[in-house]
Amino acid sequence: MPSAIVTRALSKSFGDIVALDGLDLDVPAGTVFGLLGPDGAGKTTAVRLLLGLLLPSYGSIEILGEVLRDPGDAVLANVGAIVDGPAFVPHATGRDNLELWRLARRTKGIGTRRVEQVLTGVGLDAAEDAKVRTYSRGMLARLNLARALLRDPDVLVLDEPTEGLDARGLHEMRELLRALSSGGRTIFFTSCDVDEVELVCDHAAVLSDGRLVMSGPMDVLRGREVLHLDTPDPVRASEVVGALGGRAATNPRGITIEGIADPALLVQWLVHYGVAVRALTPTRVGLDATVLDVADAADEGDDDNDATEVFDPVQLGRVPRDGAAPPRRPPARSDVPR
Numbered sequence: 039m040p041s042a043i044v045t046r047a048l049s050k051s052f053g054d055i056v057a058l059d060g061l062d063l064d065v066p067a068g069t070v071f072g073l074l075g076p077d078g079a080g081k082t083t084a085v086r087l088l089l090g091l092l093l094p095s096y097g098s099i100e101i102l103g104e105v106l107r108d109p110g111d112a113v114l115a116n117v118g119a120i121v122d123g124p125a126f127v128p129h130a131t132g133r134d135n136l137e138l139w140r141l142a143r144r145t146k147g148i149g150t151r152r153v154e155q156v157l158t159g160v161g162l163d164a165a166e167d168a169k170v171r172t173y174s175r176g177m178l179a180r181l182n183l184a185r186a187l188l189r190d191p192d193v194l195v196l197d198e199p200t201e202g203l204d205a206r207g208l209h210e211m212r213e214l215l216r217a218l219s220s221g222g223r224t225i226f227f228t229s230c231d232v233d234e235v236e237l238v239c240d241h242a243a244v245l246s247d248g249r250l251v252m253s254g255p256m257d258v259l260r261g262r263e264v265l266h267l268d269t270p271d272p273v274r275a276s277e278v279v280g281a282l283g284g285r286a287a288t289n290p291r292g293i294t295i296e297g298i299a300d301p302a303l304l305v306q307w308l309v310h311y312g313v314a315v316r317a318l319t320p321t322r323v324g325l326d327a328t329v330l331d332v333a334d335a336a337d338e339g340d341d342d343n344d345a346t347e348v349f350d351p352v353q354l355g356r357v358p359r360d361g362a363a364p365p366r367r368p369p370a371r372s373d374v375p376r
Contacts, residue, residue: 041100042067042193042224043088048097050083057083059248061097065226065241070219072235073228075245081228082121084245085197088226089119102192118186120196128171132162132181135170139185148188156184160214176207183214194218196227200234212238232326236260242325260325265295265304268316275313282307292316 043065050058058080065071075081086092088099090109099106104113126135136153157166160180165173173181179199186194200211215238219225229235235242236256243253252259267286269275272293276286282304284297298304301318308315 040067040103041065042069042102043071043226044100045084045088046098048084048087048099049095050080050087050092051095057248058087061245061248061250063243063250063253065224067102067224068219068222069240070215070225070227070238072239072242073226073245074230074232074235074242075228076230078247079245080248081245082197083248085119085121085195085228088195089117089121090114091121115189116191117193117195118189118191119194120182120186120199122197126170126178126181129169131167132170132173132177132184133157133166135181136185136188140188152188152190156187159187160184161210174207176203176210179203179207179211180214183211187218191223193224194226196225198228198230200229200231208234236325256325260322263320263322265298265301266292266317266319266321267295267308268292268318269308269314270316271313274311275308278308278311278313279304 041064043063045061045063048058048061048063049056061080061084063073073081073084083092087094088101088106090106090111093108101113102116104111106113127138130138133153136157137150140148140153154163154166157163160183162177162180162184165177170178170181183196183199186196199215200208203211212234215225215227219240239256241253241255242259244251266289267275269292272286272288275293276288279286279293279295279298282298284295284304286293286295295304301320305315305318
């Protein structure tokens with residue numbers, strides 16, 4: 039799949055402050071890509087660099103196969119954006135606000151018909167003649183999205199488009215983003231909300247203190263599988279798991295196990311060593327837990343003054359590699375004391 043957005047070693051400093059440090063991203067065309075991170079992680083800086091509103095201190099940006107060199111590059115005409123919160127004339131209607139924007143930007147080839155199309159596309163056709171001051175936050179967010187769609191762009195770059203929305207507004211915006219993507223557009227958006235990224239995105243990346251700590255397809259990032267073992271003997275079970283090359287963590291209902299590719303083999307050796315197995319249940323862990331684990335690993339690397347690197351759940355042992363199975367022989371009895 040071709041990439042709609044590519045960054046290489048993208049960095050931005052403001053004096054002694056490093057806001058973005060060596061960002062490498064590949065955003066596949068026609069997908070929804072989420073850039074996830076807490077406030078101050080560098081998400082808005084990344085967005086402003088992608089839109090030519092800031093110049094990088096180092097690194098490169100490609101959009102739709104063209105290198106972005108300055109804010110006047112023609113490729114940006116094919117990029118719609120939301121950078122700041124909604125800013126509209128409150129006593130004008132939704133339609134009039136878009137008309138004012140269209141005229142102020144001298145947008146060539148875009149007429150009133152396109153204004154009507156985008157208002158319908160974001161579900162505001164019934165409210166297009168209402169004053170913007172009467173709009174809810176969700177309606178304002180959709181009007182802002184309509185403004186970004188006026189040029190019918192192939193790429194949308196949206197900085198926290200759901201910030202401040204209630205549950206209904208969040209649902210409406212998520213549905214809109216998915217619908218826009220299904221039409222072939224590439225949507226790149228930032229968020230602080232793990233659940234939002236997990237629900238909407240095909241691919242995601244996580245920033246921490248301006249550094250990329252994780253990136254990949256969502257089915258990999260949220261595909262971490264663990265086993266929950268219900269047993270009256272969690273200590274002894276943990277020893278068996280460790281001897282088989284897995285990792286175990288005790289919880290109130292037993293233990294949580296990672297790194298075991300063959301659950302049947304695990305049960306075989308648990309029984310062999312006299313560990314009662316009430317239940318062994320496979321479960322997929324959500325993206326939030328994976329993000330926390332990877333961020334913790336990145337923090338540990340900083341404490342050790344190690345070189346910064348992109349952390350992969352597979353490299354961290356969070357996702358077993360294909361074909362990685364525990365040994366076909368039982369653990370040594372000395373490894374599992376009675």
